[in-house]
Amino acid sequence: MNLSNIIIIFLCIVSVGFTQNTNITGTFTFKKRNPGVALLYFDQDKGLKVSNANLDQMNKAFVKPLLVVNPGSEVKFKNSDAVDHNIYASDKKQKVNFDVGLITTGGDTNYKVEWDKGKVVKLRCKIHPKMKSYIASIESEFHKVVPFEKREKELTFEMSSVPENLDSLVIWMPKYKELHVNLKPGESKTFELTRKGKVKGFLSLKRSVAIDEK
Amino acid sequence: MLKFLSLILFLSIGSIVYSEPLSTPDVEDIEYPDDEEPSSELITLGKTLFFDHRLSKNKNQSCATCHNPNLGFGEGVAHGFGTMGGKLERNTPHIYNLAWATTFFWDGRSSTLEEQAVGPIEANGEMAMPMPKFLERLRNIKGYKSLIKKAFGDEKIDKERVTSAIAAFERTIIVDNTPFDRYMAGDLSAMTPKAIEGMNLFKGKALCIQCHDGANFTDDSFHNLGIDDKDLGRGKIVKDKTLNGAFKTPGLRNVLMTAPYMHNGQEGTLEDVIKFYNKGGGSGPNKDKLMVPLNLTDQEIFSLVAFLGSLNQKLEIFPPKLPKE
Missing domain, CATH: 1.10.760.10 (Cytochrome c-like domain)
Structure with a gap:
């Protein structure tokens, strides 16, 4: 091994050891109704390890608007409500269909997520059609679920300690066109949020330059 | 003793079904x-x-x-x-x-x-x-x-x-300006004392709000009232026996106008409907566990009918002139 190779290997080790992190600040703005929830994640990132995923039901609602799991994860659906529930999905487009049947008060049931990564599937209850939640099957440890309050037209959120080498961001919202954007440290960008070809809002993202957290 | 009381309290709270507050639709x-x-x-x-x-x-x-x-x-x-x-x-x-x-x-x-x-x-x-x-x-x-x-x-x-x-x-057929809505907006004279009494029963002893909740007095859910007419209702649609005989909770705005009642129209008046619930519903199979005898007096039934009458709003929708052939 010559000296130049040794230097390259040394620099690689040093650079890996000193990978720096960044913070992202984002602001959603909607013209009318918000979509209820948004999910942002880096599709280059494979670091997510979800071992125990739970989704409970309370007060005739799912307690989380969106649950993030790994492909292959086991999800425990719980019912802490005073009424019986049922959980099912019927997504023809993504070819995900399942029905766990009745979950009585205090009961639970397990379900294995066997969909491909990148799919976000809507959950419903056959007894309470108002209820909805989503399960996202992704691999990204660096993700952010953004829940919106009813009638909220503007919301600012933060993603902290995102490694600087991740720059390919996916933005998913129900019924909206999925966005695949590139955001490098130090950049600020604004994206249109569209639904059936019409602009319904905007997302402004600002990423800090790398911060040495060591 | 304290543990026993805590258990009783826990059990009673545990059986309370969440209901959205009654309100005016927006x-x-x-x-x-x-x-x-x-x-x-x-x-x-x-x-x-x-x-x-x-x-x-x-x-x-x-x-x-x-x-x-x-x-x-x-x-x-x-x-x-x-x-x-x-x-x-x-x-x-x-x-x-x-x-x-x-x-x-x-x-x-x-x-x-x-x-x-x-x-x-x-x-x-x-x-x-x-x-x-x-x-x-x-x-x-x-x-x-x-x-x-x-x-x-x-x-x-x-x-x-x-x-x-x-x-x-x-979507334009909207009832949102009833005596109840005016009362909720602060006009305390918009509802009669009897109707107010009925509203309190509706939210309390009569348990109506467990299904008829929110701005439109419906949970948009499905319940089996024990009506035994062989109609499988929701169960047939979702192919789930646990929902056999269950039907959607109808909203109650303008309910006075919408007689007869129930999915099969078996009850002719609001008084009949409340009396049906008062005895715990029908005797058909797979009845919802929310259906229990209510022990309402005739006076209380009278008050509940008065409250349901306060959900009324006259809508004048006239047939249009039809296009020529």
Whole structure:
């Protein structure tokens, strides 16, 4: 091994050891109704390890608007409500269909997520059609679920300690066109949020330059 | 002793079913398709289609025949009749405040108003017009061309346009200014003392709010009241025996206008309905565990009826002039 190779290997080790992190600040703005929830994640990132995923039901609602799991994860659906529930999905487009049947008060049931990564599937209850939640099957440890309050037209959120080498961001919202954007440290960008070809809002993202957290 | 009392408290709280507070519906909460409010031209087209009896097989029945605005957008009898003269299998549900609804038909087989609009048009027992024939009939009525052009910019007639227009009109049938709403807005004289007493029973002892909750007095859910008429209701749609005999909770705005009641129209008056609940519902199989005897006195039933009367608002919706052939 010559000296130049040794230097390259040394620099690689040093650079890996000193990978720096960044913070992202984002602001959603909607013209009318918000979509209820948004999910942002880096599709280059494979670091997510979800071992125990739970989704409970309370007060005739799912307690989380969106649950993030790994492909292959086991999800425990719980019912802490005073009424019986049922959980099912019927997504023809993504070819995900399942029905766990009745979950009585205090009961639970397990379900294995066997969909491909990148799919976000809507959950419903056959007894309470108002209820909805989503399960996202992704691999990204660096993700952010953004829940919106009813009638909220503007919301600012933060993603902290995102490694600087991740720059390919996916933005998913129900019924909206999925966005695949590139955001490098130090950049600020604004994206249109569209639904059936019409602009319904905007997302402004600002990423800090790398911060040495060591 | 303390542990025992804690257990009793826990058990009693644990059995309380969450209910949304009673309130006035807000148009800001309506989820229009694609978030777009319909134009007045689309609503006019929808209203015309809704009232046009020529669009049924025998040219004698429109949506408004069963959803009669003079009969609380119901039909006033337990079972109405279809265009071919046959009796309908269920009581016609009213269509007040469906703009906020998430499930349609007694059994919830449609999840949008647009999808729902197709059902009665095509059903053999109702208007008996398969969509291609319906569209052909529509194309032969020349007067519709200008209505459609005003609504969509061109004269093309298709299923999507027709159903979006009917649904757009139906979303305008709104009851949100009743004595109850005025009372909630601060006018304490808007409801009589008897009605206020009834409201408190509705939210308390009578347990009505466990299913008839929120701004539209419905949980949009499905319950089996113990009515034993062999109709499987929701169970047949979702192929789940646990929901056999369960039907959608109807909203109660303008309920005074919508007699008779229940999915089979078996109860003629609101007093009858409350007496049915007072005895814990019917004796049919698979009854919802929320159905329990209420021990309401006749005076309390009287108060509950007074409260339900405070959910009334006169809507004047007149049939439009139908387009010429």
